[in-house]
Amino acid sequence: MKQTKILIIVTDLTLGGVQNYVRKSAMLLYEMGYNVSIIAINESHPFKNINTISLIKYKSFQKPFFIRKFVKENAVDLILDHRSKSNFIKQKVYDALLSKTPKAQFIHSANLKMYFYQLKWLNTIVYKNTDVFVSVSEFIDGLVKKQINRNSTVAYYFFDFTKHNNTSTNGIKKDILFIGRFDNDAKDLLFLLEAYKQSKLNEQNIRFNFLGAGKDEVLIIDFVKENHLEHCISINKPVEDTSAFYKSAKAVVLASNFEGLPLVLLEALYYNTPVITTIYNPSVFEIVKHDVNGLIVEKNRAAFANALQTFFLNDNYYEKWMQRNTEMLPKHFTKENAKLIWIKIIEDLLKNRVS
Numbered sequence: 581m582k583q584t585k586i587l588i589i590v591t592d593l594t595l596g597g598v599q600n601y602v603r604k605s606a607m608l609l610y611e612m613g614y615n616v617s618i619i620a621i622n623e624s625h626p627f628k629n630i631n632t633i634s635l636i637k638y639k640s641f642q643k644p645f646f647i648r649k650f651v652k653e654n655a656v657d658l659i660l661d662h663r664s665k666s667n668f669i670k671q672k673v674y675d676a677l678l679s680k681t682p683k684a685q686f687i688h689s690a691n692l693k694m695y696f697y698q699l700k701w702l703n704t705i706v707y708k709n710t711d712v713f714v715s716v717s718e719f720i721d722g723l724v725k726k727q728i729n730r731n732s733t734v735a736y737y738f739f740d741f742t743k744h745n746n747t748s749t750n751g752i753k754k755d756i757l758f759i760g761r762f763d764n765d766a767k768d769l770l771f772l773l774e775a776y777k778q779s780k781l782n783e784q785n786i787r788f789n790f791l792g793a794g795k796d797e798v799l800i801i802d803f804v805k806e807n808h809l810e811h812c813i814s815i816n817k818p819v820e821d822t823s824a825f826y827k828s829a830k831a832v833v834l835a836s837n838f839e840g841l842p843l844v845l846l847e848a849l850y851y852n853t854p855v856i857t858t859i860y861n862p863s864v865f866e867i868v869k870h871d872v873n874g875l876i877v878e879k880n881r882a883a884f885a886n887a888l889q890t891f892f893l894n895d896n897y898y899e900k901w902m903q904r905n906t907e908m909l910p911k912h913f914t915k916e917n918a919k920l921i922w923i924k925i926i927e928d929l930l931k932n933r934v935s
Contacts, residue, residue, distance in 0.1 A: 601843065602662055606618055618630060661710075716734070777807055836860040838860060
């Protein structure tokens with residue numbers, strides 16, 4: 581039986597939510613018996629058994645032609661495109677050059693401006709040869725359906741629950757943890773910092789650990805200095821294996837202005853670490869059930885500070901809460917479910933495209 585050849589296109593493969601999704605899905609597809617290659621428009625990342633190419637040294641106009649040549653020479657059967665949109669002309673060039681190969685466009689954010697133009701007829705043109713839109717949450721899929729009249733579906737991030745026994749820790753869980761890009765416009769870092777200060781948890785020696793990188797790292801540094809919080813707020817550089825941070829955290833926090841389906845919440849729950857989050861968009865309810873596997877808090881500092889105090893200072897509340905929540909991650913994020921979804925996506929792509 582002929583092995584299906586899949587090409588994944590991504591902007592880059594450095595650390596981040598989209599990149600983690602791409603890495604994990606690529607490895608799963610390889611395990612499932614597909615021939616998988618990855619082309620990163622910018623920076624790449626090595627994979628065992630997966631051909632990975634970086635186009636960072638190529639000029640912008642050369643990149644779509646390189647990809648078309650790769651598709652033709654390697655007889656690629658289908659394309660999984662994880663890039664956000666670029667300017668109209670460049671977007672249409674990619675669409676036209678790759679038009680003969682079935683293609684899925686992945687949508688990773690509820691901020692659809694990253695993928696669609698304001699004028700809907702432009703989207704019809706640049707996505708003329710896209711066979712299906714694949715979103716990372718049901719909520720985003722609903723937004724896509726309103727944006728463009730095209731086939732769409734959902735492919736969740738997933739976790740291997742056969743390894744779940746390895747997630748326990750005997751250490752003391754006492755810290756607050758934020759993992760993600762240091763981008764205040766998206767992540768509202770100042771909101772988290774000010775809510776932490778208002779909670780006065782620093783006076784109880786409860787630390788707030790930031791793990792990540794980005795343009796607004798200086799914003800965190802300045803806040804720490806101005807408020808004399810050097811002893812209780814730490815900034816940590818990105819690492820490949822974040823498990824130690826999740827295992828030592830009592831809760832992971834998020835207060836983003838916009839998100840897709842944030843992997844940080846899923847990863848926290850995989851490690852049985854509760855989450856405290858605002859309603860960044862309705863997809864939060866696909867992950868978090870209030871007072872079951874986390875706390876969903878309205879977007880104001882006093883309410884968030886109060887949630888932090890309740891969770892971190894009321895030991896009886898926390899212990900009872902943990903005892904009744906031994907499995908925190910919803911089951912639709914399992915590896916088995918992901919396999920079924922991927923099989924259907926690939927079969928439909930190959931079947932529905934007219935030869």
